[in-house]
Amino acid sequence: MWQAPLLAATAIGTHLVMSASQTLLHRWMGHRSWGGRFFRNHIDFHHHLYARGHLTSAVYRGEEGNNTPFFLIPTLLVAGGLFFVLPLGMFLAMALAAVVSFRAHVYFDKVYHVAGSPLERFAWFRRKQRMHFVHHLHANTNFAVIDFFWDRLFGTYRAPDDESR
Ligand SMILES: [Zn+2]
Ligand SMILES: [Zn+2]
Numbered sequence: 001m002w003q004a005p006l007l008a009a010t011a012i013g014t015h016l017v018m019s020a021s022q023t024l025l026h027r028w029m030g031h032r033s034w035g036g037r038f039f040r041n042h043i044d045f046h047h048h049l050y051a052r053g054h055l056t057s058a059v060y061r062g063e064e065g066n067n068t069p070f071f072l073i074p075t076l077l078v079a080g081g082l083f084f085v086l087p088l089g090m091f092l093a094m095a096l097a098a099v100v101s102f103r104a105h106v107y108f109d110k111v112y113h114v115a116g117s118p119l120e121r122f123a124w125f126r127r128k129q130r131m132h133f134v135h136h137l138h139a140n141t142n143f144a145v146i147d148f149f150w151d152r153l154f155g156t157y158r159a160p161d162d163e164s165r
Helices: 003-030 037-049 068-083 088-111 123-137 149-154
Strands: none
Touching (some): 003 037, 003 068, 003 088, 003 149, 068 088, 088 123
């Protein structure tokens, strides 16, 4: 019975590693000129398509110049390496959590920019969406897509302007 908490901790830990990596890579590759192609793709497409005054569109735009597929490569390499290290149950929990977390990051980054998405009825979603829009207005803040506590930890958090905190 000790296995269930261990597997849950593995899954949560995997998601936290994924969301921390996303936050840091977004900051250090997507927004720094040494990020090369990643930098140009991110600024020319995602930030250009969605900027002040037009933060949403009816359907998501930006399949072109999308960096996300490239991050599958290091993710698969790390996951593949862990296959030889972790017990099978932990490996499966890690792999499943990595897939879910990866897809959740891709999904949220898109749906934030789709006007009238079904998730907009949820207050927690609207709050995350506002925090992501802050990134589009102040590009040196709020690099996370899902877990904005990383930005608080790394000192890059900025609350939406209509909040006092
Ligand atoms: Zn960005
Ligand atoms: Zn965005």
